[in-house]
Amino acid sequence: MKTLLFILVMVIGLVGCGQSANDIGAPEIFYGQDVCDECSMIISDVRFAAATIDLNGNIHKFDDIGGMVVYHMDHPESQVRAYFVHDYNTQVWLRGETAYYVHSPQIQSPMNDGIAAFADEASAQAFAAQVRGTVKKFDELRVYVHLVLHSAP
Amino acid sequence: MNTPGAVACKQLKWRVHFKCLYGLGVLLVWALFGSASASAAERLIVSPQGPYTTIQAALSAAQAGDTIEVRGGVYTGNLVLDKSVILEGTPGSVSGQKPTLDAGGRGTVVTINAPDVTVRGFEIRNSGSEPDQDHAGITVNAPRALIEQNRLDEVLFGIFVAEGPDSIVRANDITSQARYESGRKGDGIRLWYSPRVTLENNHVHAARDLVIWYSQGVRIINNLIENGRYGVHLMYSDDSLIANNRLLNNSVGIYAMYSKGVELVDNDVRDQRGPSGYALGFKDTDNVTVENNLLVENRGGIFLDGTPFTPNSFARFENNILAFNDVAVTAMPAVKRVEFTNNTFWENIEQMSVHGGGGSPDANTWQGNFWSDYTGLDADGDGRGDTPYVAEKLFENMTDRMPILRVLLYSPAAQAIEFAAASFPIVKPRPKFADPAPRLTPAPLPATTQPPADTRREMVAASLMLLMIAAGAIVIAKRDKPMIESDSVPKPTAQSLPAAHRTAELAQAVVCAESVGKTYGKTRVLNDVSFCVEAGQALALWGPNGAGKTTLVKAMLGLISFQGNIRIKGLQVRQQGKKTRGFIGYVPQLTMFYDWSVQTTCEFYARLKHVPAARVPQLLQQLGLAPHASKSVTALSGGQKQRLALALALLADPPILLLDEPTANLDSAARAEFVRLVDDLKRQGKTILFASHRLEEVEALADRVLWLAENQPMRLMDLEEWRALVSPAVELTLWLGNEQRERASAFLNAQGWDAHLNGRGTIVVRARAQEKIRALKLLEANGFVVDDFQVERQTEVE
Numbered sequence: 001m002k003t004l005l006f007i008l009v010m011v012i013g014l015v016g017c018g019q020s021a022n023d024i025g026a027p028e029i030f031y032g033q034d035v036c037d038e039c040s041m042i043i044s045d046v047r048f049a050a051a052t053i054d055l056n057g058n059i060h061k062f063d064d065i066g067g068m069v070v071y072h073m074d075h076p077e078s079q080v081r082a083y084f085v086h087d088y089n090t091q092v093w094l095r096g097e098t099a100y101y102v103h104s105p106q107i108q109s110p111m112n113d114g115i116a117a118f119a120d121e122a123s124a125q126a127f128a129a130q131v132r133g134t135v136k137k138f139d140e141l142r143v144y145v146h147l148v149l150h151s152a153p
Numbered sequence: 154m155n156t157p158g159a160v161a162c163k164q165l166k167w168r169v170h171f172k173c174l175y176g177l178g179v180l181l182v183w184a185l186f187g188s189a190s191a192s193a194a195e196r197l198i199v200s201p202q203g204p205y206t207t208i209q210a211a212l213s214a215a216q217a218g219d220t221i222e223v224r225g226g227v228y229t230g231n232l233v234l235d236k237s238v239i240l241e242g243t244p245g246s247v248s249g250q251k252p253t254l255d256a257g258g259r260g261t262v263v264t265i266n267a268p269d270v271t272v273r274g275f276e277i278r279n280s281g282s283e284p285d286q287d288h289a290g291i292t293v294n295a296p297r298a299l300i301e302q303n304r305l306d307e308v309l310f311g312i313f314v315a316e317g318p319d320s321i322v323r324a325n326d327i328t329s330q331a332r333y334e335s336g337r338k339g340d341g342i343r344l345w346y347s348p349r350v351t352l353e354n355n356h357v358h359a360a361r362d363l364v365i366w367y368s369q370g371v372r373i374i375n376n377l378i379e380n381g382r383y384g385v386h387l388m389y390s391d392d393s394l395i396a397n398n399r400l401l402n403n404s405v406g407i408y409a410m411y412s413k414g415v416e417l418v419d420n421d422v423r424d425q426r427g428p429s430g431y432a433l434g435f436k437d438t439d440n441v442t443v444e445n446n447l448l449v450e451n452r453g454g455i456f457l458d459g460t461p462f463t464p465n466s467f468a469r470f471e472n473n474i475l476a477f478n479d480v481a482v483t484a485m486p487a488v489k490r491v492e493f494t495n496n497t498f499w500e501n502i503e504q505m506s507v508h509g510g511g512g513s514p515d516a517n518t519w520q521g522n523f524w525s526d527y528t529g530l531d532a533d534g535d536g537r538g539d540t541p542y543v544a545e546k547l548f549e550n551m552t553d554r555m556p557i558l559r560v561l562l563y564s565p566a567a568q569a570i571e572f573a574a575a576s577f578p579i580v581k582p583r584p585k586f587a588d589p590a591p592r593l594t595p596a597p598l599p600a601t602t603q604p605p606a607d608t609r610r611e612m613v614a615a616s617l618m619l620l621m622i623a624a625g626a627i628v629i630a631k632r633d634k635p636m637i638e639s640d641s642v643p644k645p646t647a648q649s650l651p652a653a654h655r656t657a658e659l660a661q662a663v664v665c666a667e668s669v670g671k672t673y674g675k676t677r678v679l680n681d682v683s684f685c686v687e688a689g690q691a692l693a694l695w696g697p698n699g700a701g702k703t704t705l706v707k708a709m710l711g712l713i714s715f716q717g718n719i720r721i722k723g724l725q726v727r728q729q730g731k732k733t734r735g736f737i738g739y740v741p742q743l744t745m746f747y748d749w750s751v752q753t754t755c756e757f758y759a760r761l762k763h764v765p766a767a768r769v770p771q772l773l774q775q776l777g778l779a780p781h782a783s784k785s786v787t788a789l790s791g792g793q794k795q796r797l798a799l800a801l802a803l804l805a806d807p808p809i810l811l812l813d814e815p816t817a818n819l820d821s822a823a824r825a826e827f828v829r830l831v832d833d834l835k836r837q838g839k840t841i842l843f844a845s846h847r848l849e850e851v852e853a854l855a856d857r858v859l860w861l862a863e864n865q866p867m868r869l870m871d872l873e874e875w876r877a878l879v880s881p882a883v884e885l886t887l888w889l890g891n892e893q894r895e896r897a898s899a900f901l902n903a904q905g906w907d908a909h910l911n912g913r914g915t916i917v918v919r920a921r922a923q924e925k926i927r928a929l930k931l932l933e934a935n936g937f938v939v940d941d942f943q944v945e946r947q948t949e950v951e
Contacts, residue, residue: 032336033428039436040458042382042404042428044336108285112366112388 026084026093027051027059038067039111047116048109050085050096054078065101066113069145083138088116089123100124101141104133115141200224200245208232208240208254217267223275227253235266242274242303251276251304258282262308263291265317271299280308282330284337290327293317293347300325307331310339311360314347321351329360335382335404336361344368344390352376362386365393373398382427383408387415395420406432406451413439413466423449431456432478439466446473454478454501458485471495474595480506489516493588497523497595500712500730505544505585519588523595528713537590544585663688663722663736663809663840664709670716671704678704679715682867684859688808691841693851695875696861702844705861706813709842710734721809738802740795740815751789751797752782755804764804772800776830792823799830810834812843816850828853848879880921885928887916888941897937904931 029051034043043049043063050068052060058078062068065085072080083096099117102124107114114133118124124135136144197211197219198204205211208228211221217237225245232254234240240263242252253276256262262277272291281288289310291300294317301323305311311327314320322342329338341360344350348369355376357363362383365371368390375397378384384400385407387393392414400406400420404427409415415438422432430452435441437459448454454475461468468491475481476499483506484491498504504524521537529538664686671679679701686692694702708715711730719726721733749757755769773779776796781789786797795815802810812831816824828850835841835854845851851858851872858875860868870878889897891914898916901908906928907919918928925944932939 032334035429039410040429040434040456041386041408042336044382108287 024053024082027053027061029061034061036061036063036067038062038071039064041110043110045110046086046091047088048086048113050083050117052078052080052084052096053082055081064109064111064113065096065115065117065141066109066145067111068096069142073142073146085117087119087123088127089118092119094119097138099138101136101138102128102131102133103136103141103144104128104131106131107133113145115145194218194220196220196222198222198224199228201226212236212238223252225250225252227255229255229257231256231260231262231264233264233266234270234272237267237269239271240273240275241271242276244274253278255279256281256288261287261289261292261313265291265293265298266295268295269297270295271301272303273299273301275303277303277305278307280310282309282333284309284333284339287313287315287339289313289339289343293320296320299323308339310343311341311357313340313343313345314350315343315345317347317350319349320347321353322355323351324354325356327355327357327360331359335359338382340364341378341381344371347371357381364388365390369393372396377401378403384422384425386410387412394418399423400425400432403427405429405434406448408434408436409438409441410436411438415440416442417444417446418442419445421447421449422451423447425451425453427452429453429456430479431483434458435460435468437462438468439463441468443468443470444472448473448475448478448481450477452479453483454481456483457488457491460488461490467492469494473497474499475501477501479503482506483508484517489513491517492520493518493522494520495522495592497592499523499525499595507585514586517586519586521590521592522588523592524588525712526714527591527593529591531593536593538593542588542591544587664692664842665720666705666709666717667719668717669705669708669719671701671708671713672716677864679708679861680866682717682859682861684857684867684869686840686842686857688840689835689838690856691835691843691854693855693858693875694842694844694861695846695851695858697846697863700861700863702861703813706811706842706844709811710737710739735805736807737809737811738799738805738807740798740802740810740812742814742817750783750785751778754786754797755800758801758804764806768804768806772803776800776803777826790823792819792826795819795823795827796830799827803834808838809840809842812841814844814846816845816847824850851875876921883920883922883925883944885918885920885925886911886943887918887929887932887939888914889916889932889937889939893937897932900935900937901928901932 029043029049031046031049032042032044035041036043037060041063043061045063048064050062050065052068052072054060056078060068060071060078062071068083068085072078084093085096085099086092087094087099094117096117099119100121100123102116102118103114105114107116109115116127118127121135127133128135195216197215199206199208199211199221200223205214208221208223209230209232212234215221215236215238220239220241223240223242225243225248244251251274254262256279258279258281260281262280263272265272277290280290287310288308289312290305290308291303291312293300293312293314296318298314298317298320300312300320302325304326306328307330309330311329312322312325314322327341329341338359338361340362341357342352342355343364344366346367349371350368351372351374352363353372353374353376357376357378359380361381363378363381363385364383365373365385365387366389370392371390371394373385373393373395377399379399379401380403382404384403384405385395385398387407387409388411390412393412394416395407396416396418398420400422402424404425406422406425407417407420408431415435417433425432432448432451432454433443433446434456435458439460439462441460443455455470457468470492471494474497476497478501480503481498481501482493482504485508504526522542524542527538527542529540529542531537532539666685667683669679669682670677682705684692694705696702704713707713709719709721709726711726711733721736724733726733751773752769755773756766759766759769770779770782773782776799778793778796778800781793786794789797798815810831816827819827824847831841831843832854841854843850843854855872855875858870858872860870860875860878887897894910894914894916898908898910901916901918908916911917918925920928929939929942
């Protein structure tokens, strides 16, 4: 019995240690209360709200997807373990690394970054056609923000 | 043959002819076009009775430059102005109401697509409400629009100037759709790629933000913006002027980002209490000038992140008043090169916070600011403190790193931590910054401060000014040595009062001090001062200059830190200073006033204290100022000014009056009049504490006296004991006839006097100086004839 208990504890411990980034839950954002870590403005619009959890377990919250990307460009000390964005249509959390992004000046986001996220490529393409935008994967988005948005108008 | 002279003559004639022809041509062009265009500027009337019954019909008929006058009525639909017309609403002759433009809940109410359009005098309502659309009351898509004197209600966005350079938005009343919470509403005013726009005299309320994005050279002047989210959100907009606005009760006041050349002047920003709650915030902004603003009762006064942003740029904060904010200035650790000069930091819970801790104390410049918690002195009288103001509280250091701890500020835990920091150098906090020569008096109010019309800005300003003037005296307690704050935790007991007595007094006391002490450096100004004052009693604070009277007054007002406890109506001054001050009417030695009339001054403070205006004439009457109500305060005599100060202190009918040598600068007649007034107030039940070193005031007013003297223990005494201490004794020598002498001596002794025969045919009476005449009168009243008298000897009583 003691052996079984020991094994159980070890298994639970190993499972805990082996938890991957995919298992991390999205943080909770208190809309109208929480403040964006990048621009210090109040986070109000769930469609564009984003968050990250870094390797130290710190949670960062953002009012705009562009702000999330910019923040981590400017803060290399905060290495990201997981990115989170909201699906523009359903407003559920998505992992930022695997989402599809539409950029268009017609998308009025809180900081006018004009970026919306989608869970699947088809939804992103449909929305891009609607707003005359372009669809990007996460790495493309980071490059785009770095080269275009972050260099200011 | 043409001689040179003839050729020249012909050329001259041609020039004359050409000039005449040119002049005729210009006249012809003016006649054809100029007069034609003048005749085209017509006025088309739209009203339910015609001639045009729809605005659209009039617009179809109109030419550029025409005026379309809309008289009363409700006009539905989405109006698109694609001609340069003036659309002017005039109130209906029957209803007296502005004409209404109503989009029926669909799209934008008025869209301006032509330059130089004016929209004036309408009620504009019911735009579409889908939050991801830009439905607005008025959308401007063309330059030089003039939007004025409209009322916009139930619109998602109010006025959306989308590429409308050089437009003017003036004197509009704007609110968003009431059914949405603030984040989902539209912006009251939004400027988008619209340079050189002027926003002035608008009232924007219960909308989301006032947004200025991608618009250079914008002027935002004299607007009232309240109950929204971001009062003004400026982004990518250079060379902006934001002046004379009032921002009340928004989540955030003015937030500027990614802009260069932002000037904020004479704004009143109060009660921004949202989650970040900054009155002013700056993110990556360059060349910032912030002057003469009032930042009052906000969660944060000023927030700085990446400002100034680029090298060789600046951020200057000068002559601002930051008062009663949770944190006056919050800066990110990397912020540097910011200049704070001549600002007034008044009773903010925390004066400066470095977000997340860290930052270099020398990163920014602090020069000549007034700090209400500064406790140094000005020995050389140059108006600047002789020791630096240093922000270095340990608990504040902790709250900077963990803002959640801020709720514990002023708690026993925080006090204990500060005590630990003071006692054990190992945990000494790191200074956040130092102001090497702080001001000892607050910065002057902005010159633009005017008597109130319908504004509370000036009321707050002047109230602060009064308080600050009072506080100025705190630090001018003349001492020979440098004064460094070294107060620690309170002592537990009041040794000067027997325990039973103290318990009884505590139960009835309105004001109660226990073991109050105050030390500047090695100089003890107050030492173990304890007393209680019951309702309706008057306590005199008696002692020479430098005895600590004013220090004690400031401690009772909660304006300085001190050892021990002071309770006002049971509340600890140290912890609930704002509340306890509400129980006190305070009259300083000298009150400074603006050049307003007595009436205006009183009304001003009445509004500030939420006192009905009807109280003003009543008080003026009571204090004998009614005949002077229309006089300028500067024309009043010293005594009248102090009576006015007393009137202001009495406005809210406080139960306690605290007077700090209020007659110090008055002549004897004015003094007597002032004392009479205070005596009346005492009879009406006010509890009075007054500092004085005038015998007649104490005699007239006090029930008890708190005797303060430098380097001596305090003494609390009744009036009789005080008289004995202050009055010199005299030996009065009386000459009476032989037949009466012995009987007179016996009579005086029988009446309680100290009298004896001295063997030289006279009676000697020992008495207090002020009573000698009473001895004479008593004898005469009882049939004795005093032939002569002489004051033989006068000695100070121990």
